[in-house]
Amino acid sequence: MEKNTEKTSAAKAPKKSVNGRFYKTVWRWHLYAGIIFAPLLVLLAITGSIYLFKAEIEEVLYKDYYQVSPQDERAAVTEQLDEVKRLYPDAVATKYRPGESETRSSEVTISSNGESLTVFMDPYTGKSIGELNNDDRIMDKIEEIHGELMAGTLGDRIVELAACWAIVLMVTGFFLWFPKKKTGIAGTLIPRLRKGKKILRRDLHVVPAFWVTGGLLFLVLTGLPWSGLWGANFQAITTNTGEGYPPSVWIGDAPTSNIQTQDIAEVPWAAETLDVPLSAIQGQIPLSLDKVVEVAEQEGIYPSYSIFIPQEPEGVYTLSVFPPKAQDEATIHIDQYSGAVLADYRYENYGVIGKIVAWGITLHKGSQFGLANQLISLFICLSVVFVAISGIYLWWKRKPQNGIGAPAAPALFNTKAFLFLMIGLGILFPLVGLSILAVWLIDWLLIQRIPSVKKWLNA
Amino acid sequence: MRKSGMLALLLLCMLILGACSLNSDAASLYKQESPLQVKMNVPEDLSVNEEVVFEVSLSQNGAPVDSADFVHFEVQKQDGSIRFPMEEAENTENGVYQMQFEFESEGLYYFEVHAGNKGSVVSPQQQFIVGKLSDSELESLKQGSKPEQGSSGHHH
Numbered sequence: 213m214e215k216n217t218e219k220t221s222a223a224k225a226p227k228k229s230v231n232g233r234f235y236k237t238v239w240r241w242h243l244y245a246g247i248i249f250a251p252l253l254v255l256l257a258i259t260g261s262i263y264l265f266k267a268e269i270e271e272v273l274y275k276d277y278y279q280v281s282p283q284d285e286r287a288a289v290t291e292q293l294d295e296v297k298r299l300y301p302d303a304v305a306t307k308y309r310p311g312e313s314e315t316r317s318s319e320v321t322i323s324s325n326g327e328s329l330t331v332f333m334d335p336y337t338g339k340s341i342g343e344l345n346n347d348d349r350i351m352d353k354i355e356e357i358h359g360e361l362m363a364g365t366l367g368d369r370i371v372e373l374a375a376c377w378a379i380v381l382m383v384t385g386f387f388l389w390f391p392k393k394k395t396g397i398a399g400t401l402i403p404r405l406r407k408g409k410k411i412l413r414r415d416l417h418v419v420p421a422f423w424v425t426g427g428l429l430f431l432v433l434t435g436l437p438w439s440g441l442w443g444a445n446f447q448a449i450t451t452n453t454g455e456g457y458p459p460s461v462w463i464g465d466a467p468t469s470n471i472q473t474q475d476i477a478e479v480p481w482a483a484e485t486l487d488v489p490l491s492a493i494q495g496q497i498p499l500s501l502d503k504v505v506e507v508a509e510q511e512g513i514y515p516s517y518s519i520f521i522p523q524e525p526e527g528v529y530t531l532s533v534f535p536p537k538a539q540d541e542a543t544i545h546i547d548q549y550s551g552a553v554l555a556d557y558r559y560e561n562y563g564v565i566g567k568i569v570a571w572g573i574t575l576h577k578g579s580q581f582g583l584a585n586q587l588i589s590l591f592i593c594l595s596v597v598f599v600a601i602s603g604i605y606l607w608w609k610r611k612p613q614n615g616i617g618a619p620a621a622p623a624l625f626n627t628k629a630f631l632f633l634m635i636g637l638g639i640l641f642p643l644v645g646l647s648i649l650a651v652w653l654i655d656w657l658l659i660q661r662i663p664s665v666k667k668w669l670n671a
Numbered sequence: 672m673r674k675s676g677m678l679a680l681l682l683l684c685m686l687i688l689g690a691c692s693l694n695s696d697a698a699s700l701y702k703q704e705s706p707l708q709v710k711m712n713v714p715e716d717l718s719v720n721e722e723v724v725f726e727v728s729l730s731q732n733g734a735p736v737d738s739a740d741f742v743h744f745e746v747q748k749q750d751g752s753i754r755f756p757m758e759e760a761e762n763t764e765n766g767v768y769q770m771q772f773e774f775e776s777e778g779l780y781y782f783e784v785h786a787g788n789k790g791s792v793v794s795p796q797q798q799f800i801v802g803k804l805s806d807s808e809l810e811s812l813k814q815g816s817k818p819e820q821g822s823s824g825h826h827h
Contacts, residue, residue: 448692448693451693451697452693452694452697452700453700454697454700454701458697458698458700458701458702459693459697459698459701460698463693464693464697464698467698470706470708475710475711477797477798479812479813491715493798493800493804493812494713494715494797494798494799494800495797495798496711496795496796496797496798497781497796497797497798499794499796503794510792547706547793549795549796550706550707550708550709550793550794550795551792551793551794551795552704552706552707552708552791552792552793553704553706553791553792554704554706555698555702555703555704556702556704557701557702561701561702563700563701
């Protein structure tokens with residue numbers, strides 16, 4: 213063990229035995245969490261780095277789908293939709309995106325045989341330019357890795373767990389970094405380059421880690437509201453207080469169209485041979501998409517918005533836009549039959565927490581402040597990769613041949629301060645709590661009972 | 672200490688994971704709209720050359736709208752051959768607005784109401800039949816066709 217602690221001031225255990233035990237416990241947890249989650253954090257940082265430039269990358273990749281040459285007259289939206297129906301007779305149109313500029317194509321999203329396709333339309337000729345299967349979009353794949361490791365709900369929980377444990381790593385890492393003596397800035401704020409390999413290895417992990425902590429904490433905290441478990445609960449709690457996002461912007465149902473079923477006109481199906489009762493045909497018919505676009509223009513909405521087409525008789529048209537800047541966001545629900553605006557939520561209508569989360573998300577995506585935002589986020593991501601790798605390297609070099617090299621474990625929770633710290637983090641981040649419980653169970657049921665494992669893990 | 676601590680943690684985690692769902696009245700804590708509600712009354716079994724009265728009832732926030740900013744009726748035949756352009760409807764009592772119509776030919780028609788009050792604008796459209804449907808009209812209904820474009824949608 214002596215060999216591994218190295219003779220650096222930060223790694224030398226303080227003399228008081230209680231503090232020493234506490235220090236070793238923190239170190240042990242930092243080491244295990246680091247070994248387990250470093251690969252995931254590297255993966256998240258790399259996919260995140262790419263995703264920061266989604267707009268620019270897609271602009272190049274899909275140039276031929278995006279650009280149209282403007283003409284005097286635009287084709288009616290209904291015309292474009294009819295053309296899509298003609299080309300894909302079995303498909304259901306779910307979304308229409310008018311396009312944010314004169315030279316931008318419009319998009320009709322359809323679902324066909326369980327697949328989601330985007331059909332790019334020339335809004336002037338009303339003809340199709342091409343289609344993309346949304347499963348084939350490379351940036352969507354990157355997002356899927358970043359958000360759920362392409363493994364659905366399980367993947368989402370693992371990413372959330374890694375994000376939460378990143379916080380644990382930062383808290384424990386900060387404690388380990390914190391200078392025990394007044395040694396100046398060398399080895400804390402700047403790395404010591406000429407004090408030998410061991411010290412350099414240590415400083416190349418500890419010093420950059422300290423510097424990146426603020427940025428990574430920001431990315432983790434702004435990313436968590438997205439997550440499936442912590443995020444969903446967080447959004448529900450804040451929305452319930454009146455200070456979060458209004459319902460339906462993030463979670464919660466949209467309002468419904470205000471109509472009695474018997475007042476809706478029935479469509480006689482082509483297959484039906486029987487006469488349709490005339491009274492059933494007599495009734496209200498849904499608004500055309502052209503009218504919805506008109507409403508959108510009257511209400512004034514950021515031009516890159518999409519219209520979600522209702523699929524149920526009581527559904528609503530939803531205009532939705534999450535543009536680069538949080539202040540431009542809007543979610544508007546329109547009665548499918550009367551065209552009445554049932555809800556109109558703008559950034560100004562968010563609660564205080566909702567506004568903060570909205571800013572957090574656009575900053576996390578790197579869109580709020582354009583290029584500067586993207587470059588700063590990219591720098592944080594690359595630093596995270598560096599710190600994760602230098603941490604693993606540090607452990608690998610220090611590790612003895614016949615063990616994992618963790619400081620000897622006192623009973624898992626016999627320091628009260630640490631127990632309370634972990635319970636606190638476990639309450640704030642239930643997944644951390646659950647994983648601590650899992651570790652405790654594994655320790656109690658397996659590690660402590662199998663001598664060779666116990667020895668290797670120094671448990 | 673250790674085991675009771677772990678149990679307490681387990682319980683708290685479960686509590687937190689299960690506790691949070693959205694309140695059904697959460698929307699009332701945020702900005703709310705007052706959408707106009709329109710009930711359209713078109714008599715059934717209409718026949719040609721018969722005087723009929725179309726009625727709509729307007730309400731807002733659960734109360735009848737007696738003096739809406741505007742209520743205009745517009746009727747056109749599906750093929751565009753007959754048009755009754757937008758015209759102000761007669762205001763009767765209790766939020767009911769009406770207008771008289773007489774149709775010279777059988778077929779499929781559309782009745783559109785343009786109404787606005789206190790910032791809410793609506794334009795619901797009702798499909799109705801005078802007499803019988805022609806085969807081509809029935810066919811176009813099956814295709815899910817909508818009225819001919821060109822009705823005056825803009826209104827303030």
